Amino acid sequence: MQTNSKIRPLAVTAMLSAVGCILMMLDFPIPMLIPSFVKMDLSELPALLASFSLGPVYGIVVCLVKNVLAAIFHGSTLGIGEVCNFAMGAMFVGVAGLIYKHNKTRKTAIIASLIGSVAMAVFxxxxxxxxxxxxxxxxxGGMDAIIAAYQEINPNVTSLLSCLILFNLPFTLVKGLLSSVVCFLIYKPLSPILHGKK
Incomplete structure (x- = not known):
C-alpha cells in the first residue's frame, strides 16, 4: 500500500508531463496581437493540475519534464524557449500551489490561480x-529586428522594455488565466485520476 502511494504521484506526474509536452507542441501564434515568434499554448495546464492535486513541487517537476521533452522532440530555439518556459511556468504553478496548499477550497484555488498568473506575467x-x-x-539577427517586429503592430514602442511591458506581460497574464479557467473546468472530472480515488 505504501509503495502504491509513492508510485501513484510519480505516475500522475509522468502522465501530466507528457500531456504538457504535447500541448507545448500545439502552440500557435496570434500575429494581430503579438509578434508571431511569441506563441500561445496551454502547456502550463497539466502542471497546474499537478500543483493543486499533488503539491507545488510536483507542478514544478511537470514544468521541468515537459520542457526537457519538448526540447528533445520539438526544440527550435536552441533550448532558450524551453528554459524560459520552465522558469515562468514554475513561477506560476509554484505560487498557485503554495497558496492552495494551505487552504484547499475552491475560492482559494481561484485566488491562487489569479496570483500565480500575475506573478508569471510580471516575472x-x-x-x-x-x-x-x-x-x-x-x-x-540582433535586437533591432526583434523590436521592429513589435513596431509592426504598435509603432510607438521604441525599446525592448516597452515591448515586454505592453505586449508580453498582458499576453503571459492571459495565458495563465486561460490555463486556470480550463483547470477549473476539468479538475473535478479528473479528480479520481489525480487523487487515485475510484
Missing amino acids: SVPVNFFFSYPVYAAAF
Whole structure:
C-alpha cells in the first residue's frame, strides 16, 4: 500500500508531463496581437493540475519534464524557449500551489490561480529582458529586428522594455488565466485520476 502511494504521484506526474509536452507542441501564434515568434499554448495546464492535486513541487517537476521533452522532440530555439518556459511556468504553478496548499477550497484555488498568473506575467519581463531576448538577439539577427517586429503592430514602442511591458506581460497574464479557467473546468472530472480515488 505504501509503495502504491509513492508510485501513484510519480505516475500522475509522468502522465501530466507528457500531456504538457504535447500541448507545448500545439502552440500557435496570434500575429494581430503579438509578434508571431511569441506563441500561445496551454502547456502550463497539466502542471497546474499537478500543483493543486499533488503539491507545488510536483507542478514544478511537470514544468521541468515537459520542457526537457519538448526540447528533445520539438526544440527550435536552441533550448532558450524551453528554459524560459520552465522558469515562468514554475513561477506560476509554484505560487498557485503554495497558496492552495494551505487552504484547499475552491475560492482559494481561484485566488491562487489569479496570483500565480500575475506573478508569471510580471516575472516574464525580467526573464525575457535579461535572458531570452538578448540570447535570441545574439543568435538570430540582433535586437533591432526583434523590436521592429513589435513596431509592426504598435509603432510607438521604441525599446525592448516597452515591448515586454505592453505586449508580453498582458499576453503571459492571459495565458495563465486561460490555463486556470480550463483547470477549473476539468479538475473535478479528473479528480479520481489525480487523487487515485475510484
